[in-house]
Amino acid sequence: MVRIAPSIASGPLTNLSATLAELEQAGASVIHFDVEDGSFVPEMNLGIKVIKELRPLTNLPFDVHLMMNNPEWIIPILADMGVDMLSVHYEACPYPRRTLQLITKHKMHAGLAFNPATPIPDLDYCLPYLSFILVLSTEPEVDHPAHLPSIIEKIRVGKSAMDLDGALWVADGGITAKNAGAVVKAGADMLIVGRGVFKDGKIQENMLDLKAAINAS
Numbered sequence: 001m002v003r004i005a006p007s008i009a010s011g012p013l014t015n016l017s018a019t020l021a022e023l024e025q026a027g028a029s030v031i032h033f034d035v036e037d038g039s040f041v042p043e044m045n046l047g048i049k050v051i052k053e054l055r056p057l058t059n060l061p062f063d064v065h066l067m068m069n070n071p072e073w074i075i076p077i078l079a080d081m082g083v084d085m086l087s088v089h090y091e092a093c094p095y096p097r098r099t100l101q102l103i104t105k106h107k108m109h110a111g112l113a114f115n116p117a118t119p120i121p122d123l124d125y126c127l128p129y130l131s132f133i134l135v136l137s138t139e140p141e142v143d144h145p146a147h148l149p150s151i152i153e154k155i156r157v158g159k160s161a162m163d164l165d166g167a168l169w170v171a172d173g174g175i176t177a178k179n180a181g182a183v184v185k186a187g188a189d190m191l192i193v194g195r196g197v198f199k200d201g202k203i204q205e206n207m208l209d210l211k212a213a214i215n216a217s
Contacts, residue, residue, distance in 0.1 A: 002214050003029035003190040004207065005063055005170075008054075009045045010194030012201070016050065020057055023197070026207040030061045030085070032172075032192045037068035040092055041140045048078065055082040065113060065172070065192075067140060068092065072099060079106035087111030087134045087170075091118055100129035111170065115140060116151050120158045123167075130167050132190070133158065137183075138173030147174025152186040159187035177209035181217035 006028050011019045023031065033051055038044045051062060061084035066074065071088045078086060086108045093099045096112055103110035109131035114120055116136055123130060135158075137151040155169050168189040175183060176196035183191060191214075197206050 002184050002188065004197075004210055004214075005030035005032040005190055005192045006197040006203075007032045007034065007172075007192055007194035008050070009034055011198045011203075013046075016054060017057055019203075020054055022203050023207075024058055024060055026204050027211070028060060028197075028207070030063045030190065031058070032063045032065065034065050034067060035074070040069045040089065041067045048074070048081065051078070051083065052081045061085060063087075063192075065134060066092075067113075072102060075099075075102050075108075076106055079108055083108055085109045085111060085132065087113045087132065089113045089115070090121075091115055097126050097129065100126055104129045104131075113172075114154070116148055120154055123162060123164060127165055130164060132168040132170050133164075134170040134172055134192075136173050137171055137175070140173075147176075147179055149179065149182065152183050152188070155183070155188055156186040177206070177213045180210050180213040184214050184217040 006023050008031055035048055036044045063085040064078055064083050066088050069092045086103050088099050090096055090112050100110040110129050111132040111134050113134040135154050137148050159169050169187055170190040171183045171188040172192035175191050175193045180191060199206055
């Protein structure tokens with residue numbers, strides 16, 4: 001079953017506990033957080049305190065995408081906060097296998113994230129620590145970026161070419177009910193969705209539309 005992971009930073013921030021409860025009721029599989037450093041990407045959104053505050057409010061898995069240089073220092077901190085899935089950027093890790101090993105050492109599922117311009121290399125050397133591959137289908141340094149449909153080809157090619165012992169393929173960026181079916185057809189196992197979930201404040205309706213698009217793919 002394809003998982004939907006709403007990106008909490010795209011939601012209304014005035015009452016995150018209520019937003020979290022509504023996402024759970026609407027059938028979200030995972031809650032996604034982006035953590036930026038203002039260096040690897042120019043933006044800095046919620047930070048990590050919100051992860052700690054929200055963790056006791058739900059049993060849904062928490063997925064954190066680190067968009068930062070030198071991410072190793074924050075790995076044990078996020079583990080202590082109860083994060084379940086943690087991805088680091090291939091572009092920011094000179095020794096990705098070692099970083100993935102550190103994540104798994106702290107009892108989290110480890111992922112590698114790839115910017116749109118970065119080809120996905122042979123990842124066999126990252127086993128047995130690699131649990132998922134996150135493919136960005138928008139440019140991370142652009143405000144409200146457009147979905148890049150050509151990028152989902154990376155998922156199709158990568159998933160068919162690589163035998164990664166059941167690792168999930170995750171698509172992140174500009175996903176809505178209009179393109180979710182195509183992304184799933186390419187092989188995505190999990191969709192990280194921001195505005196596509198929170199558009200017009202209609203979480204329940206948007207989630208239903210996303211699920212319908214997935215089921216029809």
